[in-house]
Amino acid sequence: LTPKHVDVPELVRVLDFEPVPDPVIEPVPCGPGQLRYPTPVREFALCRAEVTDRDAVAVTEPGPNIVLCTDGAAELRSGRETLTLERGAAAWVSAADSEVTARAVGNTPAQVFTASVAL
Numbered sequence: 001l002t003p004k005h006v007d008v009p010e011l012v013r014v015l016d017f018e019p020v021p022d023p024v025i026e027p028v029p030c031g032p033g034q035l036r037y038p039t040p041v042r043e044f045a046l047c048r049a050e051v052t053d054r055d056a057v058a059v060t061e062p063g064p065n066i067v068l069c070t071d072g073a074a075e076l077r078s079g080r081e082t083l084t085l086e087r088g089a090a091a092w093v094s095a096a097d098s099e100v101t102a103r104a105v106g107n108t109p110a111q112v113f114t115a116s117v118a119l
Contacts, residue, residue: 033057045118049102051110056101061116065093067100072110074102085112 027035033050034057051057051074059067059076067076069085076083076091078100083091093100104110 031057034059039118042118045114045116047114047116049112049114051102051104051112053104053106056103058099059102059112059114060093060097060100061114061118062095063117064095065100065114065116067091067093067102068113068115070111070113072108073105074110074112075105077101077103 025037025039027037027048030036030047031049032055033052035048037046037048039046045061047059047061049057049059051059056077059065067085068090069087071087073084073086076085078093078097084105085091102110102112
């Protein structure tokens with residue numbers, strides 16, 4: 001909030017105006033209907049699963065997870081517990097929880113993303 005000298009010619013001299021390529025990350029298959037997005041850090045993993053109402057798909061990794069439904073509606077199941085996620089809803093899965101599976105609710109496929117700690 002105080003007046004400071006701005007040396008515009010020096011700023012223009014040190015800036016690089018060359019465009020850089022878009023950092024597109026291509027996913028790799030990691031299971032039926034599942035893709036893993038390689039991340040530049042070891043501590044984080046991101047996976048996407050396309051689920052239907054026919055087969056339940058394991059969507060969590062060991063450790064804590066966040067599951068986000070981005071399309072359709074998905075039913076998450078862990079043991080005897082179930083939780084339905086509508087589009088835009090997310091769920092926290094504790095490291096103490098057992099494996100979580102997902103399947104679509106109804107005849108419309110659902111898409112879920114899982115963010116986890118890469119072990």
